[in-house]
Amino acid sequence: MAEHVILVVGPMGAGKTTAIGTLSDIDPVRTEGVNTDRGAVDKATTTVALDYGEIALSRSEKIRLYGVPGQKRFDFMWSILRQRAVGTIVLVKNDADDPLGDLIAFFEEFREIHERGGVVVGITHSDLAPAPTTAEYQRLIAERYPTAVAPVFTVDPRSREQLVVMLSALAASVDSRAMFLGGQGGQSSR
Amino acid sequence: MFSSGASEVRERPDTVGWRSVATAIHSMRQLPMPMLLTVVSSDCEPLWVDFSTGRYYWERPLVAMPERPAGVTVYSQPIEPGNPPYPWVSWRSMDPLLWQIGRFAFGTDRATWMRPGDRYALQRWPNLTEIPHTADEIRMIATLANGYLTAGELALLSATDEPTAQRVLNMLSLMGAVKPAAGPLAPPAIVARVQAQPRPAQPATASAPTSFGFFSRLRERLTGGR
Numbered sequence: 001m002a003e004h005v006i007l008v009v010g011p012m013g014a015g016k017t018t019a020i021g022t023l024s025d026i027d028p029v030r031t032e033g034v035n036t037d038r039g040a041v042d043k044a045t046t047t048v049a050l051d052y053g054e055i056a057l058s059r060s061e062k063i064r065l066y067g068v069p070g071q072k073r074f075d076f077m078w079s080i081l082r083q084r085a086v087g088t089i090v091l092v093k094n095d096a097d098d099p100l101g102d103l104i105a106f107f108e109e110f111r112e113i114h115e116r117g118g119v120v121v122g123i124t125h126s127d128l129a130p131a132p133t134t135a136e137y138q139r140l141i142a143e144r145y146p147t148a149v150a151p152v153f154t155v156d157p158r159s160r161e162q163l164v165v166m167l168s169a170l171a172a173s174v175d176s177r178a179m180f181l182g183g184q185g186g187q188s189s190r
Numbered sequence: 191m192f193s194s195g196a197s198e199v200r201e202r203p204d205t206v207g208w209r210s211v212a213t214a215i216h217s218m219r220q221l222p223m224p225m226l227l228t229v230v231s232s233d234c235e236p237l238w239v240d241f242s243t244g245r246y247y248w249e250r251p252l253v254a255m256p257e258r259p260a261g262v263t264v265y266s267q268p269i270e271p272g273n274p275p276y277p278w279v280s281w282r283s284m285d286p287l288l289w290q291i292g293r294f295a296f297g298t299d300r301a302t303w304m305r306p307g308d309r310y311a312l313q314r315w316p317n318l319t320e321i322p323h324t325a326d327e328i329r330m331i332a333t334l335a336n337g338y339l340t341a342g343e344l345a346l347l348s349a350t351d352e353p354t355a356q357r358v359l360n361m362l363s364l365m366g367a368v369k370p371a372a373g374p375l376a377p378p379a380i381v382a383r384v385q386a387q388p389r390p391a392q393p394a395t396a397s398a399p400t401s402f403g404f405f406s407r408l409r410e411r412l413t414g415g416r
Contacts, residue, residue, distance in 0.1 A: 004404065057411045086404075117335070133283075135244070138314040149335040151315040162319040164412045169318060171405040172332035179347065179401040180336040180380050 002061040005084045006170070008051070009068045009110065010091035011102045015124045015157030016067040017051050019091065022160050023065060023167070024053025050077070063167075078109055087118035087170045091157065092137070095129035100140055107145065114148055117177030120170040122155035122163075148177070207231075207259045212295035212364055213302050214264045215239065215288065219366060224269040232261030237287075238276065242269050245281035252286055257294050285365055286321045292361030298353030300341075301360040309338035309371040310359055316367050325409050325416060326350050329402055330358045337378040338371040346384055349402070 008016045021028045029052040051067030066085075068077055082088070088110045092103045103121065113119055121141075123134060137152045151169040155162045211229050218225045224242030231237075233256065235249040269275060292301075300306070312334040330348045333339070339347070345355035362368040384401075409416070 055411070057407045061407065063408075117332075134317050135314070142313070149312050149315065151318070153315070153317050153319040155319055159319075165318050167412070168325070168328050168405065168409060169315065169332065171408045172328045172402060173335065175402045175405045176329070176332040176336055176347075179333075180378060182380065182383075 004061075004063045004086045005066065005081065006063055006167070007066050007068055007078075007081055007085045007088045007110070008091065009070070009078070009088055009106050011070040011093055011096060011106075013096075014070065014091035014093040015122075015155075016070070016091055019089070019122075019155075019157040019163055020051045020053040020065050020067045022158055023055060023163050025056055026054050028053040028065075075109065082110060082113060085113055085118070087120070087174055088113050089120055089122060089166060089170065091122045091124055091155070093125050094123050094132065095125045099123075099129075100132055100137065103137060104140065104144060107141065107150075111145065114145060114150060116181075117148055117173035118170065119150050120166050120173070121150055121152040122157075122166055123152065124155060124157055126154045127156075207262050208257075208291050208295040209302070210262055211264055212291050212360075214266065215291070216301070216303050216364060218266060224271060225266050226269050226275050228265040228267075230263045230265070231259040234259050238279075239284065239287070240269065240274060240281065242271070243274055243281065244284045246284050246287045247276065247279045247281050248287070252290050255290050255294070283317070283320065285316055288365045289316060289321045289323075289361050292364035293357065295364070296357070296360050298357050300356055301363055304359070304363065307340055309340055309343075309375055310334065310363065310368040311336075311338045311371070312362070312367060313369045314367050316362070316365060325405075325413070326354060327358055329405065330355060331362070332405075334362070334368060337380075338375050339378070339381075343377055343381050347380065347401070 008019055010016055017028075017030060021030075029050075031050060050069075053065040055063040055065070057063065066081055068074070068081060090103065090106045090110070092099050092106075096102055107114060107119070110119055121137060123137065134152045134154060138150075141150050141152070151166070151173065153162070153166055153169070155166060157163070214227060218227055218239075218241055221241075224240075227239040227241070229237040229239070237246065237248045239246045295301070312331060315331060315335075318328065326348070330344055330350065333344060333348045341356040341359055342352050344359065345352040348355065359368065
């Protein structure tokens with residue numbers, strides 16, 4: 001059985017659990033508990049361990065989706081999972097106090113995957129907070145991580161269609177990066 | 191409010207529908223001062239494009255955009271900094287408009303500002319959740335994220351044909367999503383490697399490009415290959 005691990009990461013309340021539920025073929029495994037940090041996010045429950053979902057590509061190939069808790073105290077899980085991950089969906093809550101800072105914090109954690117073309121960014125809650133714009137996120141990523149261009153899209157985690165676009169961009173990025181890395185040289189680095 | 195003096199309004203006469211609009215938009219983007227573009231057509235409502243905020247207003251939904259608008263005239267005028275025009279209308283993000291104009295303006299010909307053999311690389315992904323696109327287009331955008339390519343090379347690496355690749359370059363260029371190489375560059379090594387591969391008996395199709403296996407299987411499963 002061929003498997004592709006894709007992580008869904010982001011700060012609390014960004015929509016990770018919802019996104020996995022929207023994409024998964026199976027009833028997602030959800031592990032929620034009481035949010036002890038109501039000052040940061042007004043949400044009764046939040047992810048305290050892993051969320052898990054699956055997409056079967058064929059009878060012999062599947063995508064495993066892992067929603068990873070957003071709080072920094074769970075970052076030991078990030079390092080275990082990122083070794084197996086082909087890609088990462090970073091969800092950023094646009095109406096958070098410092099969404100650009102949130103993005104960079106997660107990007108830094110998953111920088112290695114980004115170098116392989118494996119990171120796609122989804123901006124949630126942009127209907128509630130139109131700024132920062134996708135262009136501002138793209139500019140920030142380009143300044144900090146100029147070796148690869150990451151897709152940045154606005155997304156509603158309840159929309160399967162939009163999440164499929166994100167997954168598609170992620171898969172195309174990974175495939176094309178692998179193709180170019182297989183034929184190294186010829187142009188100066190970008 | 192923007193300046194409205196007649197002497198500051200420049201009229202650009204019609205040539206061929208969206209082609210003249212695209213050429214005007216591309217030249218406006220190079221200007222250091224913020225401009226408002228107004229497009230008037232005999233069969234469409236007026237279209238406003240505000241380059242100071244990167245937004246547009248059009249009563250007509252983009253899905254109803256005519257492929258060949260008749261009697262197009264383009265007006266441009268400077269905008270006072272910090273004073274965006276027509277604050278009472280619902281402005282929308284410009285990318286979907288430019289994507290659509292770029293699709294219609296030149297067909298599969300090269301955009302007027304591009305030269306044969308120019309190489310382009312992606313500098314930002316368009317927001318694909320808000321613009322209609324095909325699997326081919328996703329593949330081409332991802333390919334451009336990895337190096338400077340001509341339309342022919344982009345077609346080769348994306349398993350599509352050169353006119354289709356040229357059209358995508360036109361669209362991305364109009365949006366400012368690709369950048370041209372500053373000087374002469376050799377093709378990436380992957381180009382020679384793919385060229386050296388034996389040609390398949392059948393032309394490569396969007397559903398079966400060998401270098402985009404994960405992507406193709408994912409699209410096949412989640413969208414039926416569209």
